[in-house]
Amino acid sequence: MRYAWRQMGLTGAMLVIAGPGFAASSPSDPLNSVMWEVLRDQYFAGAPVVFDDAVKVTAPAAAEDTRAVPLSVDATALGRVVEMVAIADLNPFPLVLRYHPGTAAPYIATRIKIQQATAVRGAARTADGVWHVSGVMVDAAGGGCSAPPASYAQKDWADHVGEVQARLWPAAEDGVARLRLRIRHPNDTGLVDGIPAYFVETLQVDAQTPGGSPTLARIDSLEPVSENPVYSLDLRPPPDATALILRGRDNQGGEIRATIPMPPPGAKPAMSLKPAGQSWSVGQ
Amino acid sequence: MSRTFLRRLMFSAVLAAGVMAAGVMAGSAAQAAGPLTYDLKPTRIAPDTYVFEGSTKHFTRANGGNILNSGFIVTADGVIVIQTGPSRRYGEEMRTAIRKVTEKPIRKVFISNLHPDYWLGSQAFADVPIAALPGTIAGIQEEGNGIAENMYRLVGDWMRGTEVTVPTEPVYGSTVKFGDHRLRLIPLSGHTAADLMILDESTGVLFAGGVIFCDRTPTTPHATVADWLKELDAVDALDIRLLVPNHGHIRPDKACVAQTRDWLTWLDGTLRHAVESGLDMAEALELPIPERFQVLDVLREEYRRSVAHLWPKIEQASLPRVN
Numbered sequence: 001m002r003y004a005w006r007q008m009g010l011t012g013a014m015l016v017i018a019g020p021g022f023a024a025s026s027p028s029d030p031l032n033s034v035m036w037e038v039l040r041d042q043y044f045a046g047a048p049v050v051f052d053d054a055v056k057v058t059a060p061a062a063a064e065d066t067r068a069v070p071l072s073v074d075a076t077a078l079g080r081v082v083e084m085v086a087i088a089d090l091n092p093f094p095l096v097l098r099y100h101p102g103t104a105a106p107y108i109a110t111r112i113k114i115q116q117a118t119a120v121r122g123a124a125r126t127a128d129g130v131w132h133v134s135g136v137m138v139d140a141a142g143g144g145c146s147a148p149p150a151s152y153a154q155k156d157w158a159d160h161v162g163e164v165q166a167r168l169w170p171a172a173e174d175g176v177a178r179l180r181l182r183i184r185h186p187n188d189t190g191l192v193d194g195i196p197a198y199f200v201e202t203l204q205v206d207a208q209t210p211g212g213s214p215t216l217a218r219i220d221s222l223e224p225v226s227e228n229p230v231y232s233l234d235l236r237p238p239p240d241a242t243a244l245i246l247r248g249r250d251n252q253g254g255e256i257r258a259t260i261p262m263p264p265p266g267a268k269p270a271m272s273l274k275p276a277g278q279s280w281s282v283g284q
Numbered sequence: 285m286s287r288t289f290l291r292r293l294m295f296s297a298v299l300a301a302g303v304m305a306a307g308v309m310a311g312s313a314a315q316a317a318g319p320l321t322y323d324l325k326p327t328r329i330a331p332d333t334y335v336f337e338g339s340t341k342h343f344t345r346a347n348g349g350n351i352l353n354s355g356f357i358v359t360a361d362g363v364i365v366i367q368t369g370p371s372r373r374y375g376e377e378m379r380t381a382i383r384k385v386t387e388k389p390i391r392k393v394f395i396s397n398l399h400p401d402y403w404l405g406s407q408a409f410a411d412v413p414i415a416a417l418p419g420t421i422a423g424i425q426e427e428g429n430g431i432a433e434n435m436y437r438l439v440g441d442w443m444r445g446t447e448v449t450v451p452t453e454p455v456y457g458s459t460v461k462f463g464d465h466r467l468r469l470i471p472l473s474g475h476t477a478a479d480l481m482i483l484d485e486s487t488g489v490l491f492a493g494g495v496i497f498c499d500r501t502p503t504t505p506h507a508t509v510a511d512w513l514k515e516l517d518a519v520d521a522l523d524i525r526l527l528v529p530n531h532g533h534i535r536p537d538k539a540c541v542a543q544t545r546d547w548l549t550w551l552d553g554t555l556r557h558a559v560e561s562g563l564d565m566a567e568a569l570e571l572p573i574p575e576r577f578q579v580l581d582v583l584r585e586e587y588r589r590s591v592a593h594l595w596p597k598i599e600q601a602s603l604p605r606v607n
Contacts, residue, residue: 058566062585064505064592072566109564111596141434165603169562178562182603230599232564246606258607270562273570 031119052132066144072109073122081106090118104217105234111226113144149186164258172269176234203248207241340500340581348442360463362391368405372446375405396493398423406449416451419478474512488525498532498540501586
């Protein structure tokens, strides 16, 4: 299966027209997921879709903790990207997040819950409206989405909701500054009987500058993002930025707000592991 | 692929009979027709002392979970069994193999920690005392069912009939005598919250449990690295003649104490450095591993599992609060 997928990558991106009228012309899903056609129609309705290894999805071949599976989607090889999505096909809620990179690099990393072994995908929409889709298989024991958040076991969990830890590394030669952040939040799916869904829905990062606060990037996140959500983003703060402002809201109206200081003088850029031209999809 | 595998597992009991019949009729598919067996053969490593050597791989449907070095000591007071393996079938085969060596009854079983390959065979020893540290007993009571379920998922039919058998006898740091064998029970924590090592003072054989790995990448699902490093110091202070790790090679020296220390130190330091340097956990899965660790089996896979176990806590401690 993986071999076939690589072959596809080598022969170049294949165009699929999403929609019932063109279903017969769709190349089959390289990951052979039973959900692919449904998800394609649901999340990319009417838009052209290609399977494209230029989008690099990294996740472990086997989930060690189904409540917190690391996942990154890197579409920097595509150049300018308007929107990105992450999808776990066999989750009760397949859509993980939508990322609007704005001026940021089209790269996002987080941790997700998966309910069972599944295809995990990343997709990036370029300015021409085409969705570029890639993904890996993640094997798993069951239950990551239907387990209650661990934080509910702590009596004072509610006192800490919305606490933010974050750090910004200065821009490297490629011009992007790594932001890592962690938010205390149960991020509960609502699948446990009697416990309502309670998760962060929106996050945006603005730059604080003398001339205003331009938005650098925006995330619409959903149930599958792990408890205490963690994100890595590669931003391009303007040169006169004095701080970054993180604003967010959960589905029960709770506000998240934090001011992230610029890196101290002399701080080193984040480590980069990106070797040129090497595929990053880490399925097996 | 994995989804169909799970579905197949649900029907495996029904299908097994059909597959076997088809194999016989076709006059082929001999491996499908053969019963599952671990083919356990004891190796004598010291006077009265035997080990069943397992693979250094992961749990697979090929090895049935036989990735450990279980053992037994034949004393004048009966047989002392150390670890019971990953399944009821393993425990039963172990008992049969012990019977071929000695007619003496099983006197007692020791379990070194809560990981699946140490104790899921205990059903075959339910008629004798099964001893473990209180922390191991509590861990099996709490996590045992989940651990057993995951083993069914990982190795399939080898697990048939296996049920959680909780150790019956709490033991503590002490020296106990069986016949001529003085066994020093050494309670530690680090690899898991309760690690039992057993040093046979009469032969100098140390059954180190999960504290030492030898040419096999250490596992960290319940590990606290700083405490584990102290466990290694404790092993260094012991006078031993033979070291039996639960996973990997048996050696007459302490080379694998140093190897385990080297790995843990590198692993912990590398992940801390990566967090400090702004890497994401997904990127950390791909960090290069130094050449000297290539001697450790299942290196990259076990490293990635360790990233999952250790990274979130390091990250939580490292990122500064900003609101």
